[in-house]
Amino acid sequence: MSNSNKDTNNNNPQSDQNRGNSRRAFFKNFGLIGAATAAGGAAIYSGFKYEESKPNHDFVKVLTSDNRLVEVPRDSIKDIKVDVNRLQLQGREGLKGHRFVMVIDLSKCRNARKCISACQGAHHLRPYEYHINTLVMQESPNTAPYYMPKPCQHCDNPPCVAVCPVDATFKRQDGIVLIDNERCIGCRFCIAACPYSARMFHWEEPLMSVADKGKPYNIELNVPQKKGTISKCLFSSDRLREGKLPYCVSACPNGVYYFGDENQDAVTNGTTKVTHRLSELIRENGGYHLMPELGTKPRVYYLPPKNRLFEFKDVKDKTLEDQKT
Ligand code: SF4
Numbered sequence: 094m095s096n097s098n099k100d101t102n103n104n105n106p107q108s109d110q111n112r113g114n115s116r117r118a119f120f121k122n123f124g125l126i127g128a129a130t131a132a133g134g135a136a137i138y139s140g141f142k143y144e145e146s147k148p149n150h151d152f153v154k155v156l157t158s159d160n161r162l163v164e165v166p167r168d169s170i171k172d173i174k175v176d177v178n179r180l181q182l183q184g185r186e187g188l189k190g191h192r193f194v195m196v197i198d199l200s201k202c203r204n205a206r207k208c209i210s211a212c213q214g215a216h217h218l219r220p221y222e223y224h225i226n227t228l229v230m231q232e233s234p235n236t237a238p239y240y241m242p243k244p245c246q247h248c249d250n251p252p253c254v255a256v257c258p259v260d261a262t263f264k265r266q267d268g269i270v271l272i273d274n275e276r277c278i279g280c281r282f283c284i285a286a287c288p289y290s291a292r293m294f295h296w297e298e299p300l301m302s303v304a305d306k307g308k309p310y311n312i313e314l315n316v317p318q319k320k321g322t323i324s325k326c327l328f329s330s331d332r333l334r335e336g337k338l339p340y341c342v343s344a345c346p347n348g349v350y351y352f353g354d355e356n357q358d359a360v361t362n363g364t365t366k367v368t369h370r371l372s373e374l375i376r377e378n379g380g381y382h383l384m385p386e387l388g389t390k391p392r393v394y395y396l397p398p399k400n401r402l403f404e405f406k407d408v409k410d411k412t413l414e415d416q417k418t
């Protein structure tokens with residue numbers, strides 16, 4: 094609005110109403126109308142003179158995409174529409190120059206299940222829907238059982254990708270295997286093909302389908318989830334794009350997970366935040382892949398459960414137990 098308009102309309106009630114409407118539309122466009130009414134309604138609607146005389150350091154606090162709280166001038170805020178096509182393109186392309194890899198140290202897992210709940214929270218899953226789960230393993234009756242977290246292995250030769258008839262599941266240049274729920278037709282060929290049982294099917298309406306309705310689909314997060322399609326571990330591709338460790342890796346309190354880049358021969362422990370040489374960690378601790386004889390070439394390594402930090406206790410999933418009562 095130009096200055097001349099402001100001067101000529103200053104005492105005109107009709108114009109005041111128009112201004113009110115246009116200001117309302119302004120805040121609505123920026124998604125601020127609710128917050129503005131609750132937090133600062135008096136200041137916003139006290140009239141044009143306030144706007145004219147207000148100091149030019151009118152800052153608001155905003156949360157950045159990498160979770161920093163910063164102050165910016167209010168009038169520099171711009172509405173950014175999330176571009177679904179861009180999410181799709183970057184999701185297909187992956188992060189150039191990287192080859193992501195995970196190492197799981199079985200000697201440290203005591204089934205704290207923090208990895209599971211962090212993953213379920215991020216991906217809007219129910220307590221009995223898993224991208225990662227812990228299995229009880231026992232090699233023979235005379236050996237001690239242990240817990241084994243099992244996410245998707247992000248195979249370099251993934252049978253799930255080979256059988257998908259519509260290119261809904263695919264392998265990226267950074268090694269991550271993803272699913273496009275907008276393409277998936279729910280045939281479940283990929284479930285049958287995966288030797289690691291890493292995939293789940295949404296038989297029922299996803300947990301937050303009402304709250305997530307209308308949100309732009311993020312292929313790197315699989316949110317909003319979609320009934321009649323597949324879901325699985327994504328190596329938290331959305332977090333990697335922000336330079337962060339995966340949800341499960343960051344949530345583990347016991348140092349079970351290492352995550353990093355094979356190209357840099359480096360992995361970082363999610364609990365201690367110490368970075369190690371991947372090759373040394375694998376070589377010195379007898380790292381191995383699950384079912385290497387299948388030729389799937391997983392991107393997840395396991396370190397054997399030797400010198401265990403915890404005695405095995407049969408820890409039940411309390412969330413599921415609570416649901417039964
Ligand atoms: S673990 Fe299963 S779902 Fe994951 S990439 Fe390998 S075959 Fe596909």
Ligand code: SF4
Nearest residue numbers: 257277278280281283
């Ligand atoms: S269920 Fe979806 S992702 Fe799996 S093979 Fe069928 S179309 Fe592809």
